[in-house]
Amino acid sequence: MSNSEWKSVGNGHLEGSISIPDLDPSKLIVTLTARLKPIPQPESLVFGATMSDHMLIASFDPINGWSAPEIKPYGPITLDPASSCFQYATNTFEGMKAYIGPDGSARLFRPEKNMARLARSAERLALPPFNTDALLELIKRLVVVDQRWIPNLEGHSLYIRPTIIGTRSALGVSASDHALLYVILSPSGPYFRTGPKPIALLAAAENVRAWPGGTGSHKVAGNYAPGFLPQRNAAKQGYDQILWLLRDKAGWKVTEAGAMNVFIVLSREDGDIDLITPPLDGTILPGVTRDSVLAIAKAHTSGNLTLPGIPSTQSVHPYEQTFTIADMDQWFAEGRLQELFVVGTAVVVAHVGRVGFQDDMKKPARDLVLPSHEGRMGPVSRAVRQMIIDIQQGKVEWDGWSVRCE
């Protein structure tokens, strides 16, 4: 029976025509390290470079289902060189963060959304299913074990990287019926250490991140490597990240930036603000931070919450709507284009200072320079960043988004 036939039914078993074990926290084996590592100073942290003391790991095979999960000392994994994770990129991951709340307990941010997306990504790559509640419980256990690794400093957190890789060790081009699921932890500071300095994006026309019918709306490993060469070429021209475009009848549509979602802020004649991000049309990753920004803008406008620094009388109207480079040029010419910012779990919110557009690779990019807001983040970028960090760190309670690890 192929692994797609099984379904996670939440009782510790995957059910199909036969029943095999699902991921089961009651079987967790914890083996603690004999030698705790020294924890680096938060200020010295480079994103994703330092790993904590422990990792969570479980394996799947089609006979025995998911193995007993194990928390054990962080260390290497050993695989057959023919494994499909190397050959065919049957790999998917998530990005989450843990924070220390005011009560001293570890907290996660909307973790059920990451679990659901990981399950969808695994299904898209024909990897085995797993119980998402069970994985979340196991991640909480791992975070508690390594809680001393959570930096207790604003803008800092413990980055969590759940990963599933296909481990079928045969070269036939087909789905992996073996898998390894693991979760690793890395203490992190601000993703861009540019401080108040805005980032620069290069909207290059030559490379395209995602396409209708592709995997752009799933967090699969294969979406990332093709961006590294464009990113390096952008860096040589002085840009921090790529602004990804997709050309169709509408023109050069803006989709994402680097591995982040994009928002644009427009002023309105009535004094309100329009906040626009591309719609989830299959080419856009349904980001947790993206969803959170849309939700808090809506809550501000409906009076359920006040964004810091934005008057409660000034509405922020969120739209999921396609926009193009030509739209940006026009809004700029009209004096409406106030802010452009990027969001994601790693970066939270970063503001963009300029956008280079290069539709002819033989010519240099022309720059669209955004309003400078006296060298600070624009008011909307700053407000949503502060509100999300306050909710993540448990300073503001909102809609059950901050979840204790207990």
Next chain:
Amino acid sequence: MSNSEWKSVGNGHLEGSISIPDLDPSKLIVTLTARLKPIPQPESLVFGATMSDHMLIASFDPINGWSAPEIKPYGPITLDPASSCFQYATNTFEGMKAYIGPDGSARLFRPEKNMARLARSAERLALPPFNTDALLELIKRLVVVDQRWIPNLEGHSLYIRPTIIGTRSALGVSASDHALLYVILSPSGPYFRTGPKPIALLAAAENVRAWPGGTGSHKVAGNYAPGFLPQRNAAKQGYDQILWLLRDKAGWKVTEAGAMNVFIVLSREDGDIDLITPPLDGTILPGVTRDSVLAIAKAHTSGNLTLPGIPSTQSVHPYEQTFTIADMDQWFAEGRLQELFVVGTAVVVAHVGRVGFQDDMKKPARDLVLPSHEGRMGPVSRAVRQMIIDIQQGKVEWDGWSVRCE
């Protein structure tokens, strides 16, 4: 210095602003296995399931360059779980085959084309460069070491899988400055064990393999995993592989099938034959077998070679030209559509019996059934398959395509 700054200069060094060691066959370390494995009967071989006794391996880091290459017993590799090959699919590979020639020596088929493509794929993923001549020499050495694994039977060969994976062990989304290069070998029989039975393709509209600005023309791991779910769904409906389409102004353009290139054979009023394959527009893998089929068709028509079973007076006109599902329907209606076949290193040539097309996923596919040729392969499929196998196995010498490992 980033790895893209280096260039392979063919003197054992990568050159940039500093010089570091390139892949160097003169440094090869050979460690033979103490226990040779039993070799399976050729008839029992499943593609890519059995590995030979030895593998070739070398590693790259930005300080020391490429390590001394090693031929050693086949075995697992050990990596940090944060490695970019798992997280971001910084992985690329090649498919090649070794044959036993009439003189008893091992032979490769146009291997310089695979080396050049691997170098292009590595560059596309911002992986370190390597000397392609050095890698080919090392592969020949490995094949000679494991020569007893080459099945000496028509349609059988030793499949060769060169692989490069990024091994940077940090989660920041950027190029891998560490890599592992390895080559593994697997004795193989016919890819489809359908014998004379043709394969069935499902032309599904929902998923797209490659797009302009994507990586479809490079052999990168991330191109493959997204095809596994569509492939499984096709199998449930009784089809062997997906026929990949790309919709644009021209309609539903045919691109590839599974992981293979596609050819269509049309009869002409003058008695000649048109042989058409999609052009290398950036969405098509530049297959070695694809190129070989075009070359031998041209050679037949110019009188430099005679395809077996095709009269030398009947020209076979090769075209690299876009065609759509609507074109196929029209050619079928006109009675011109004679054969459809797929080509690739693993499959060599396989003929297609029917094509299902499903533009509405809620409705069943409608089938286009190709002429049956009395239950055999059509004359052009059969001719190009036989000619390529004869050249691969050294029975026919052609243009230096069959290269001895010596």
